[in-house]
Each structure stands twice: as structure tokens, then as C-alpha cells.
């Protein structure tokens with residue numbers, strides 16, 4: 435049984451982000467003693483599927499410590515089978531009550547996918563796989579509008595949430611039971627603020 439509610443965990447992350455934005459980091463749970471106390475177990479309060487971008491480290495921008503966040507980072511925060519498997523481990527075995535997909539302003543992966551599509555290219559090497567994964571979000575986000583990169587980034591976050599909900603083992607039933615919440619969130623590189631886009635599940 436999960437020991438914390440998804441709502442309480444989300445509030446803890448929001449408060450940690452507020453400390454980060456204000457430059458008042460507590461750096462909790464990072465001492466040698468705490469590290470040793472975690473040697474044989476972990477009980478993270480949240481999972482984050484975030485972008486691999488070097489400027490978007492979840493532990494820092496939510497002011498969390500060791501053992502707090504189960505983080506999967508991949509360019510463009512896209513979902514594939516390995517990502518889902520990692521998150522299933524956290525949700526089903528570590529009983530993590532919150533799963534957040536964290537995108538960000540100016541995402542280079544989404545921009546690269548848009549440029550590749552505009553030029554009719556697929557992307558170089560294995561980048562092709564990332565372009566393929568992001569392409570549906572670009573198509574769905576009505577890219578003819580002015581703020582097209584931002585819209586595509588938002589849609590890419592929403593699509594990842596939807597995909598996790600539909601493909602993660604038992605995720606949708608846990609959500610229905612109130613034991614799991616899956617949210618999309620958006621990080622502003624300039625202000626440092628994380629905005630929860632919508633509580634999709």
C-alpha cells in the first residue's frame with residue numbers, strides 16, 4: 435500500500451520548486467548519514483520522465499534529495515518500451531504514487547524534430563527514432579500557428595502522459611483507484627518555475 439497520497443507528493447514537489455525559484459534551496463537528504471541509511475532500500479515519492487537536457491535536472495529543480503525521485507531522462511521525454519518498463523518498476527514495485535512527465539521551454543529535441551520534418555528528413559543515425567517519437571505531437575499540435583514550438587512541446591508532454599496511461603501495466607486502474615496520479619508539467623528554463631499543465635490522470 436502506498437504511504438503517501440499523490441496529491442501530497444505533488445504539493446511537496448511544487449513547494450520544492452518554489453524554494454528553487456526563490457534561490458532558497460534546502461538540499462534535503464544529501465548527507466553521508468542519509469546516504470548510508472538508504473543503502474538497502476529505496477522508497478521514492480515520485481517518478482519523473484524528463485528530458486535529457488542538461489538544464490533540467492529534476493532533483494535540483496524540485497529541491498529533493500537521495501532516494502526521493504525515480505528519474506528516467508531521455509531526449510524529448512518520449513515514451514518507449516524501456517521507459518515504460520522502468521516506470522512500471524517504480525510504480526508497481528516501489529509503490530510510487532506520482533508520475534510526472536516533465537518537458538521544458540526551448541526543447542532542442544522537439545525543435546530538431548520540427549526542423550527534420552520541415553526539411554523532409556528523418557534525422558541522423560539513431561536520432562531518427564526520437565524524431566519519429568515526437569512527430570505525432572507536432573502533427574497534432576497544429577504547427578501552422580505562431581507559437582508552434584511551444585505548442586508542439588506541450589502536445590509532446592500530453593502525448594507521453596496519454597501513452598503511459600494506456601500502455602503502463604495497471605497504470606489506469608491505479609489511477610482510477612486514486613493510488614496513482616499521472617501529470618504533465620512544463621519547466622521554464624528562464625524563471626526556473628515548473629507549471630503543472632493539467633492533471634490528466
Ligand SMILES: [Zn+2]
Pocket residue numbers: 485486487509510511538540541542543544
Ligand atoms: Zn528537451
